[in-house]
Amino acid sequence: xxxxxxxxxxxxxxxxxxxxxxxxxxxxxxxxxxxxxxxxxxxxxxxxxxxxxxxxxxxxxxxxxxxxxxxxxxxxxxxxxxxxxxxxxxxxxxxxxxxxxxxxxxxxxxxxxxxxxxxxxxxxxxxxxxxxxxxxxxxxxxxxxxxxxxxxxxxxxxxxxxxxxxxxxxxxxxxxxxxxxxxxxxxxxxxxxxxxxxxxxxxxxxxxxxxxxxxxxxxxxxxxxxxxxxxxxxxxxxxxxxxxxxxxxxxxxxxxxxxxxxxxxxxxxxxxxxxxxxxxxxxxxxxxxxxxxxxxxxxxxxxxxxxxxxxxxxxxxxxxxxxxxxxxxxxxxxxxxxxxxxxxxxxxxxxxxxxxxxxxxxxxxxxxxxxxxxxxxxxxxxxxxxxxxxxxxxxxxxxxxxxxxxxxxxx
Numbered sequence: 001x002x003x004x005x006x007x008x009x010x011x012x013x014x015x016x017x018x019x020x021x022x023x024x025x026x027x028x029x030x031x032x033x034x035x036x037x038x039x040x041x042x043x044x045x046x047x048x049x050x051x052x053x054x055x056x057x058x059x060x061x062x063x064x065x066x067x068x069x070x071x072x073x074x075x076x077x078x079x080x081x082x083x084x085x086x087x088x089x090x091x092x093x094x095x096x097x098x099x100x101x102x103x104x105x106x107x108x109x110x111x112x113x114x115x116x117x118x119x120x121x122x123x124x125x126x127x128x129x130x131x132x133x134x135x136x137x138x139x140x141x142x143x144x145x146x147x148x149x150x151x152x153x154x155x156x157x158x159x160x161x162x163x164x165x166x167x168x169x170x171x172x173x174x175x176x177x178x179x180x181x182x183x184x185x186x187x188x189x190x191x192x193x194x195x196x197x198x199x200x201x202x203x204x205x206x207x208x209x210x211x212x213x214x215x216x217x218x219x220x221x222x223x224x225x226x227x228x229x230x231x232x233x234x235x236x237x238x239x240x241x242x243x244x245x246x247x248x249x250x251x252x253x254x255x256x257x258x259x260x261x262x263x264x265x266x267x268x269x270x271x272x273x274x275x276x277x278x279x280x281x282x283x284x285x286x287x288x289x290x291x292x293x294x295x296x297x298x299x300x301x302x303x304x305x306x307x308x309x310x311x312x313x314x315x316x317x318x319x320x321x322x323x324x325x326x327x328x329x330x331x332x333x334x335x336x337x338x339x340x341x342x343x344x345x346x347x348x349x350x351x352x353x354x355x356x357x358x359x360x361x362x363x364x365x366x367x368x369x370x371x372x373x374x375x376x377x378x379x380x381x382x383x384x385x386x387x388x389x390x391x392x393x394x395x396x397x398x399x400x401x402x403x404x405x406x407x408x409x410x411x
Contacts, residue, residue: 021400024359025333026184026217026391031283032242038286039244042279049275051267064276067285071249074288075226082227089250089268090281094216094237095132097250100271101212101233102136102178104258106145109175109208111259122171123148125178126159128185128375130214131362133178147171151179153378156324157188161198168202168209175208181234182217185361185375185389186323187334189222196230207257216240216248220291220393221299221331232256238280242394243287247280298394302332305392305401309335312405319408322376322387335390336376337408338383344373347388347411354407359389 022030031039050061068085075083091097102123109121123137127150140146149167151159159179168174177199179190192213199211212233218224219241233256237248252258252271265273310325313335322336323329339347344360351358361373377384390404 019355021356021403023390023392023396023400023404024357025393025396026187026240026389027359028239028245029242029393030395031244032287032290032394034290035243035283035287039279039283042282046278046282048278050278051275060278063282064278067278067281070285071288074292075224075251077223077225077292079225079227082225083251084254086269087252087254089252089271090276091248091250091272092246093239093248094130094214094235096272097235097237097248098130098132098212098214099136100250100261101235101252101258102133102176103140103261104271105176105210105212105233105256106140107259107261108257110145112257119173120144121146121175122173123176123178124151124164124167124171124174124209125149126151126153126180126190127378128153128157128183128188129178129180130184130216131374133180133214134374137178153188155379156326156329157183157186157375157379158329159190159195161191161194164195164198168198174202176210176212178212178214180217181213181215182222182331183375184217185373186336186379187217187331187391188323188375189218189329189331192229192231200230210256217331219288220295221302221333226251233258238284238287241287241291244280244283247277247284249284299332302392302396303327305396305398306332306335308398308401309390309405313337313408316409320383322379322383333392336373336387337390338376338381338387339411340382340386342386344385344387347386350411351388351407354410356404356407359391360387361389 046060046063048056048060050057050064068088071088072083072085106121123146125133125137125148137148141148151163151167153159179195181192182189196211199209202209210232213231214235216235216237217240219236232253234251239245260271262273267273267276313319313321318340320338322338348358348360372384373387376387
C-alpha cells in the first residue's frame, strides 16, 4: 500500500501537464540531491555508534566531531572562532531545540533559587511566536513555573522595541526574552541586534535576562554574524534549509545558565541524550555549507520572483498583502496575501485543485479546528482567516511563479 502511495504521489507531482507546483517552502524544503547522496553514503558506511570503543566507532566519533567543527566554522563565517564547536548541540529539529532552550533555562533558574522564592521567573515573547515557542511558555505557565508577557508588533510585523524596554522595566524578574528571527507566516525580519542591545542593558552585570531566538526560517536568506547578533541560544532545523528531516541543532553560548531536560546518556555534552543520528548530521552539514556558498546569488534570484508577485497582486482587486514589501523588513521567499471575506482553507483547496500547493499559515496549526493565522491576526484587521502564505525557494522557477499569479487571479 505504501509503495502504491509513493508511485501515485510521484505521478501526481511529475506527470506532464499535471505537475503540482510547490509553494510551501516555509513548511518543509525538498532535500537537495547533493545532500541525499551524502546521507545515503553515510547510511551505508556510518551506521556505527559514535560512542563505541572499537575502531569504526572511533572513526564515527571523529566524523561527529568534524561535523560540529564545520557547523561552528560556517556560523562563524568571517568572524573566525566566534562560534565554538562545544556550543553546538544536535537535536531532532527546531521544536526540540526550542523546548531544550526554554525549559532548560527555567529549570536552571529554579536550581539556583529556592523553590519557595516568592517571585516566579518571567519570560517575554513576541505576539507572533511560532507554536514551538508559545506552547512551551504556555505549558510552563500552566505548571505555575513562570509568568510571561507578549510584545506588540506594528503593521510590518516588527516588534515594538519601546514596548520591550517597558516590559523589561516592569518585570525585573525576567530571565528570558524569546524572539523569532524571521516569522514563519508573514516573513518579517526582527531587528535582532537592537533587541540584543536592549536585553544586554537590562542584564547589566547579572546573568539574566537571556536572549533566545528561533532562527529556523532565517538560515537561507540572512547574514547571521554571531559576534554581532548578541544571542545566547539559537534554534535551527535542517528541514528548512534543504537538509534531511528530523535533524537540527541548538546553539548555546558558553556559560549560559541552562540545565538538560532529558536524561539517559551523556551525549551532546549531557544536553541531549541518545545515540546521535550521524547520517542525518553529515547531511545537515552539507546542506548548511551549500546554503552559505550559494546564499548571495539565491537571495537576488528569489527577490526578483517575490517582487514580480507583489507587482501583480497589487493590481488585483479584492486581494491585499499582509506585512511589508520591503526587503530589509521581509524575507525574500515569503508572501502572505488576504482575500477579505473568504475562507483560507477553501482558498487553499481551490489553489491545490489548480495545481499549486500553498499554506494558510503555520503548518503545525493546520489540523486544529481553528487554523487562523496567528501572525496575520496580530497585524490587525479581519484577514486572519482569509489569508494564504506563499513561500518558494531553490527549485522555484519564473514559469511556476507566472502560473501561480494566474491561479491567484482565478480564485
